[in-house]
Amino acid sequence: MEQTLASNLHERRLGRTILHTYRDFVDLGDVLPNNKQPRMGPKEDPELERQIEANEGIFEPLLLEPHPELPGKFRIIDGDRRWTNSKNLVEIQKKDRYRRLPAEITDRTLTDDERLRVWIYIHRQRREWDTKEKEMVACSLVNLVGRASAANILGITVRELDKLVEIYDLSLKLTNLAEPGASITWAREIKSLNRKILTPSVMDVVLRKVNEKEITNSKDIRKLRQILKDPVAKDEFLSSTGTIESAQRKLGPTPGEKNMGLLGDIEQLSDSLRRYSWTTLADLKGDVQVLRKLDEAEKLLGDLKKALGK
Numbered sequence: 559m560e561q562t563l564a565s566n567l568h569e570r571r572l573g574r575t576i577l578h579t580y581r582d583f584v585d586l587g588d589v590l591p592n593n594k595q596p597r598m599g600p601k602e603d604p605e606l607e608r609q610i611e612a613n614e615g616i617f618e619p620l621l622l623e624p625h626p627e628l629p630g631k632f633r634i635i636d637g638d639r640r641w642t643n644s645k646n647l648v649e650i651q652k653k654d655r656y657r658r659l660p661a662e663i664t665d666r667t668l669t670d671d672e673r674l675r676v677w678i679y680i681h682r683q684r685r686e687w688d689t690k691e692k693e694m695v696a697c698s699l700v701n702l703v704g705r706a707s708a709a710n711i712l713g714i715t716v717r718e719l720d721k722l723v724e725i726y727d728l729s730l731k732l733t734n735l736a737e738p739g740a741s742i743t744w745a746r747e748i749k750s751l752n753r754k755i756l757t758p759s760v761m762d763v764v765l766r767k768v769n770e771k772e773i774t775n776s777k778d779i780r781k782l783r784q785i786l787k788d789p790v791a792k793d794e795f796l797s798s799t800g801t802i803e804s805a806q807r808k809l810g811p812t813p814g815e816k817n818m819g820l821l822g823d824i825e826q827l828s829d830s831l832r833r834y835s836w837t838t839l840a841d842l843k844g845d846v847q848v849l850r851k852l853d854e855a856e857k858l859l860g861d862l863k864k865a866l867g868k
Contacts, residue, residue, distance in 0.1 A: 567665055573679040575672050578665045581619065584632060586648055586657045589641055590625060592634045594670060596677055596698045597691070601642035610647060610656065616640045619660040621680070626667045635664070635673055636680050674699065674711050690742050693729070696722035725749050734769040740776065744768065747779040755786040763796050778802045784809060 566580040610616055620637035634641055640659075647656045668676065678695065681687055692712075696719055699708035709719040729745035748756070748764060756764075764782070767773045785791045785805045795805035842848050 570662075572676045575675050575679070577668075577676070579621075579662045580665070581660070581662055583658050584620075584622065584661045584663075586641070586645060586659060588630065589620065589622065589632050589634060589659065589661075590628070591638055591641065592673070594673070594702055595634075595638050596674065596695045596702070597638065597681075598694055598698050601639045602646060603639060603643055606639060606643045607647060610640070610643060611653075615656060616644060616659060619662045621664075621676070622661050623664045623667050623673070632661070632663060633667075635668065636677055670703070671707075671711070674703070678711055690739065693722045693726035693742055693745075697726040721749070731765055732768060734771065736771075736774075744776045744779070747776045751779070751782055751786070755783075760786060760796065767801075773802060781806060 567578045568580070570577045570579050616637075618637070618640065620641055621635040622632040622637075623635055625631040625633045644656045644659060647653045681691060681695070684691075696708060696712060699711060700719070700723055702708075703711070705716055705719060709716045712719065714722075725742065725745045728748060729741035732741040732744050735741055735744065748761075764773075764779070773779070781802050782795070785795050785802070788809050790810070791805045791808040794800045794808045795802070
């Protein structure tokens with residue numbers, strides 16, 4: 559038996575890890591999940607169930623290892639979602655034809671480090687890695703093996719790891735998005751802001767405005783890079799009624815962005831006046847000196863308009 563098994567083994571290189579595996583079919587009940595699975599969250603997926611039914615079974619074989627404690631049983635290295643949704647079809651929908659699962663089985667039980675490295679290598683090749691998984695997996699690995707080992711397995715620095723964990727933790731605070739799956743994208747945009755301008759109090763306001771749908775596009779977060787550097791625009795954004803748009807209208811001129819000469823001076827005057835909030839203007843109501851200066855400015859602008867008119 560061992561000689562037959564050995565002759566059927568083939569080598570599979572996954573990054574720095576080399577596995578010797580063989581192909582077979584296994585019964586659903588002989589497969590157990592991995593309790594150190596890096597992917598967090600629910601595994602049930604109605605769309606994956608439909609795909610399994612359309613293909614008359616799972617398309618990609620499970621990657622399994624001999625179970626270290628239960629002879630004749632196998633533990634999942636990769637394929638937990640495929641196994642979970644096949645199990646739902648069999649046990650909940652009573653479709654027994656999905657019990658027999660194609661599998662690629664290692665000739666030995668892997669170490670925890672090997673298993674994690676293999677799983678990471680496989681998932682890095684998939685589209686989901688960049689869209690949502692790397693932050694979640696980083697956080698999970700830290701809980702499983704600690705920061706130093708997690709960074710080593712992912713092939714990144716501890717500082718890069720910490721940033722991924724921070725993004726994932728922040729995504730959990732974004733609780734009222736139209737598409738909950740987009741929380742990582744939002745969190746990435748927010749964390750891209752400079753730490754000096756993204757103080758804890760500013761972060762609280764950003765999260766509140768996102769969760770209350772006052773900010774509805776993650777790309778608008780980038781506009782805060784300018785807004786939060788400008789004192790007047792920043793105060794407008796942080797106010798209870800402030801929005802990205804209203805704060806942008808308070809922005810001062812950017813060097814090199816305005817027209818030169820008289821036209822530029824007029825634009826600068828208009829921009830400066832727009833930056834004053836209505837509460838500030840209300841405080842100046844009836845101020846004799848301000849009204850006198852406005853009369854002077856109005857006369858000057860009137861004379862200028864006549865001089866330049868046709």
